[in-house]
Amino acid sequence: MNGSSFSKPQRRLRTTFSGVLLLAATVFGFTAKAQQLSFLRAKGAQMVDASGKQVVLRGFNVGGWLLQESYILQTDSLNCQWRIKQGMLRTMPEAQMEEFYRQYRANFITKADIDFIAKQGFNCVRLPFHYDLFLTAAQRHARTQAMLSPKNVDGYVQQLSTWYDQNQLFTDDKNLDGFRFIDNVLSWCAANKLYVILDLHAAPGGQGTDRNINDNFVSLDLWKRRDAKGRPIYQDMTVRLWEKLSARYKNDARVAMYDLINEPHNLNVANGMSADNQELSALYSRLINAVRAQNDKHLLLLEGNGYGNEYTNLTPDKLAIQDKSNLAYNAHRYWCPNTPETADSNPNQINLLHNLAAFRDRWQVPVWVGETGENSNEWFVAAVQGLNAQNIGWCHWTLKRVDGPTSLLRVKPYGSILTPQGRAALLRNVQYANCQPNRDVIAALTQPATFxxxxxxxxxxxxxxxxxxxxxxxxxxxxxxxxxxxxxxxxxxxxxxxxxxxxxxxxxxxxxxxxxxxxxxxxxxxxxxxxxxxxxxxxxxxxxxxxxxxxxxxxxxxxxxxxxxxxxxxxxxxxxxxxxxxxxxxxxxxxxxxxxxxxxxxxxxxxxxxxxxxxxxxxxxxx
Known part of the structure; x- marks a missing residue:
């Protein structure tokens, strides 16, 4: 997700918000504590649990944690995570940088944050993550070298190719950071009866042109890069990563869905690709077949081209897959009308409420808004009311931001991430106990329109x-x-x-x-x-x-x-x-x-x- 930022220090809000928090579960029609987790599946246009009861997932993204997006930290001039790291390496050794990131990830999201989400009445967490968390320390060092100079990217790709052939990618699931973080979140969420959506937010090579989202070195490399053997090595890696994730979590009911690729975008003729999502359709078919080959029945969430919204050649009839069950389709809703009658002439463009419901009904598949937010409270209320009226679930972007008025939690400004003082302040300020709830945002997301x-x-x-x-x-x-x-x-x-x-x-x-x-x-x-x-x-x-x-x-x-x-x-x-x-x-x-x-x-x-x-x-x- 890419958004704007605000500045200036904020004063502490002066009153408690206990009454609003107590009402939240009543408005949503559920309490997170009371909901029992079971495997979710698709039943026609609905997501249902093992007993066949419809489950509408409403929750929060924990963005900015396992992948830093610059505006979340108010480092917009640096533009993406690897450029933040590049800036740090001008004044510190790599080991010190890695230690900062270890502490950052330990502080940014903890069980206290997940507990807070549950207390507001939400029932799920979407977990965006970077593929590099599934690399070993040596493999991540190779990526760091590619980060330091464009001339090193080709060498990194060839190293990835060798590791791929030797089956040395994503194999050490007991020690790799990515698996450890997922396991922690699953444990914290299970304690609150929250479902988790696993979201590959930064895919190998990068799924679009916006490096703030992809953290890619070269635009659209996921689709275009070939190794010395002519293979689409980043796509091969993406398939293997989901094979490893599936092998580990295929029997885990705490996982609601696998969000296979976040926000593919700018896959178009202007960028040397097809005009009708052929590349995306082919990779999704590979990913779905690979997961199903593990005997994994989890819901698989597809995201369309154009930041997750355009589904030409991605409908169930167009995918080259044997098993068409348990597919779900995503929309990312930002800065668009919430009136139910407003429609897009392209029926496969589904971010508008009319198109989203029509797509669901036409294809008899569950739909879900994996990201929404970055707007005013007035927009939030209208969006939530419109989605709730259609029994369409949604996930707000995002839990916390530096000086962010649209998030659930506001992080105090900290200075510059490129200074020791700024980094120390950031590590303190992102901790749950030091964050300030945005009570107006909570009310907008959890209360009726007349509240x-x-x-x-x-x-x-x-x-x-x-x-x-x-x-x-x-x-x-x-x-x-x-x-x-x-x-x-x-x-x-x-x-x-x-x-x-x-x-x-x-x-x-x-x-x-x-x-x-x-x-x-x-x-x-x-x-x-x-x-x-x-x-x-x-x-x-x-x-x-x-x-x-x-x-x-x-x-x-x-x-x-x-x-x-x-x-x-x-x-x-x-x-x-x-x-x-x-x-x-x-x-x-x-x-x-x-x-x-x-x-x-x-x-x-x-x-x-x-x-x-x-x-x-x-x-x-x-x-």
């Missing part, structure tokens, strides 16, 4: 931060002119400040405040924010509002439980960036819990906070 709950405990008298509006989707907790990205070509940020929360509300760091705080900006007439507040003492109040003036006069208003409360006029700025604190009197406020709505009638530049004080008291205003 609304306090983001923070707000009371009157007291100060209400503008950015602490309620949890909930657009038109429930807030209204903003742009709240989700539904066109991959449109790079307009949904949160134009990129801070604090992942909604359509535009939040910035408040540089006018001496304390760590945020302000809501990029305001437009008609936008609004809703707050659940508790009025502790009935009475009249003085309302102060801290705002940055605009170039024209502004007008803000407050409603209480749907009734007009007060209007707050704001004069235009005399100087650029001018902040002011304005005060007005409120009518009588009854005690108890209420819904307070802040409406932008005529926009100001930014709003920092609202402060309610009992009438007759005064304060210094402040920043």
């Amino acid at each position: 609304q709950a306090p983001f923070a405990a707000l009371s009157i008298p007291g100060t209400i931060q503008a950015a602490d509006y309620d949890l909930g989707r657009a038109e429930v907790a807030y209204h903003d002119e742009f709240s989700a990205k539904v066109d991959y070509r449109d790079n307009t940020p949904w949160n134009q400040g990129g801070e604090y929360r992942n909604d359509g509300v535009d939040i910035k760091v408040n540089t006018n405040s001496p304390a760590a705080s945020y302000a809501v900006g990029h305001l437009a007439a008609g936008e609004w924010l809703k707050y659940t507040v508790k009025v502790k003492s009935a009475g009249e109040y003085t309302l102060q509002m801290r705002v940055q003036k605009g170039t024209a006069p502004g007008l803000l208003s407050l409603q209480l439980d749907g009734n007009k409360l007060v209007s707050v006029p704001i004069a235009s700025a005399a100087t650029a960036g001018e902040w002011t604190t304005v005060a007005v009197k409120t009518p009588f406020l009854p005690a108890g819990q209420h819904q307070l709505r802040l409406l932008i009638e005529q926009p100001v530049s930014q709003i920092s906070w609202m402060r309610f004080e009992a009438a007759g008291t005064t304060s210094a205003g402040g920043q």
Whole structure:
């Protein structure tokens, strides 16, 4: 998966989220603890367990762990894992680099992370991994040498060819890192009754042109590279790797599916390949036949061309396989509409909800969204609701990211991975105990479309931060002119400040405040924010509002439980960036819990906070 990143430090969220977490299992209709694991199989268009009961897999990817993608670590300029390693090797020996990666993998995902996923009510984990974890130390050293210089790649390929002929690839399943990590995840997940999807995320040679996903040295080498004997050696290795994985896990019910190749992409005429997925169809046929030859009945998940979505010549009738049972088809849904009527004219392009369901029904095969996310909470809610309505499972990308608002867990910024201080901080910050849950993302993925709950405990008298509006989707907790990205070509940020929360509300760091705080900006007439507040003492109040003036006069208003409360006029700025604190009197406020709505009638530049004080008291205003 390739995505964008955000920056700036985030403050700790101030309230607990236990109520939302307790509701998650109710909304999904299952609890991870209660679900008993048995072998999954395809029954027509459904995935079912051994008793024939439908199982809908909903879970999380643990990306960035067994394959680093640069944006997850905010190392975008380095672009992929091997270039990160290449940068490290400029200042350290290879053994020291390998030791860093040993510690990184030991810290990034642990049982505590898996426990946390289960507690939210999810029932599966997709495990993306790099093929190089199944190499011996000596074989990985050879790959490191190829990484240091393009002229070494041919030599590496010939070494792979020799090891392949001598049956020295992927054979030491008791000592190779890849098998050990899979075994650990299976054990952690089994303790929580979670299924695991094994995902070959970086295949030998690389399955596309995007090295951030493939970690490849040469684009499309999986498809094009030949060894001295003329063999497609990387494809031969991929088949052998899945043979070894199948031999080890074929009787393991904890494994839901084998995801044979992640996101093949740009297999097209422009890159010297066929226009109709012939190469991909041939390799899938080889892989399926190899796994079935092990007497392995696991579900086999296919991913189409075009980042996992286009299935020309990949439908069951087109594959050169004897056993067509237990196939499942994948979609990766990013930055696309969630309306059920929106369709693609190509019936084999299945990332849109309409095409996905139609493909399932046409071919009577289970479908599953192996990756989705990288958008606003508003998009998440719409996507989840649309998929759940069709009983189509999904897996969010991804569990944790550095300073990432769209992940389940947010990793604190650490500096540079190319410095000793940065690496030490990264190893600390990625640990589960040091990560911060993105409660708004959790709510978006686990709650119904009508869900609304306090983001923070707000009371009157007291100060209400503008950015602490309620949890909930657009038109429930807030209204903003742009709240989700539904066109991959449109790079307009949904949160134009990129801070604090992942909604359509535009939040910035408040540089006018001496304390760590945020302000809501990029305001437009008609936008609004809703707050659940508790009025502790009935009475009249003085309302102060801290705002940055605009170039024209502004007008803000407050409603209480749907009734007009007060209007707050704001004069235009005399100087650029001018902040002011304005005060007005409120009518009588009854005690108890209420819904307070802040409406932008005529926009100001930014709003920092609202402060309610009992009438007759005064304060210094402040920043």
